[in-house]
Amino acid sequence: KAGVTQTPRYLIKTRGQQVTLSCSPISGHRSVSWYQQTPGQGLQFLFEYFSETQRNKGNFPGRFSGRQFSNSRSEMNVSTLELGDSALYLCASSIGGRATNTEAFFGQGTRLTVV
């Protein structure tokens, strides 16, 4: 069965712009979580969505937001981009429960570069 699909794989944006990243979870998975990975800060949890509701949230500013649709697909939006937002953004899906407590399946990520 298909894995977690993230689009686009690579993105270059200018400071001040906004960006939307997309994640399609594994079929049947209802939980989607997002992570930011940078060389300096490592992996950091952004938020988790379950049944179209944000269930858990990390310590990121309000410029980072997300949503989940009825088919479990999720989008993540970053507004007013800063250079420090350059990172690999990873999406993970899990079948249910809390993504932070169960096995999660990750996509290959979207590499965002802010110039």
Added chain:
Amino acid sequence: AQKVTQAQTEISVVEKEDVTLDCVYETRDTTYYLFWYKQPPSGELVFLIRRNSFDEQNEISGRYSWNFQKSTSSFNFTITASQVVDSAVYFCALSEEVDSNYQLIWGAGTKLIIKP
């Protein structure tokens, strides 16, 4: 604050050697979960194991084994008879609840290089 420490930034061994990756965590909770994930060069994280705080049994899966010790707050990962395909970055992570909000806290990762 919760924290996960992977003190080994990079480990390099020759194929067929055994290698242990260390993970030390800090938490005030009595209920928590610990994970190991592998990140190959392709980028996606691959789940290896999950342990809850009430289960201190060691686990073996093929060439992989995990040693969970609550007394020392450690959850170490050993690869026996390493292979080149084991080369990757390995992450340890801790999940716990803080004010009804669950977070997954990641270690900095250990880059494992297996030389042929």
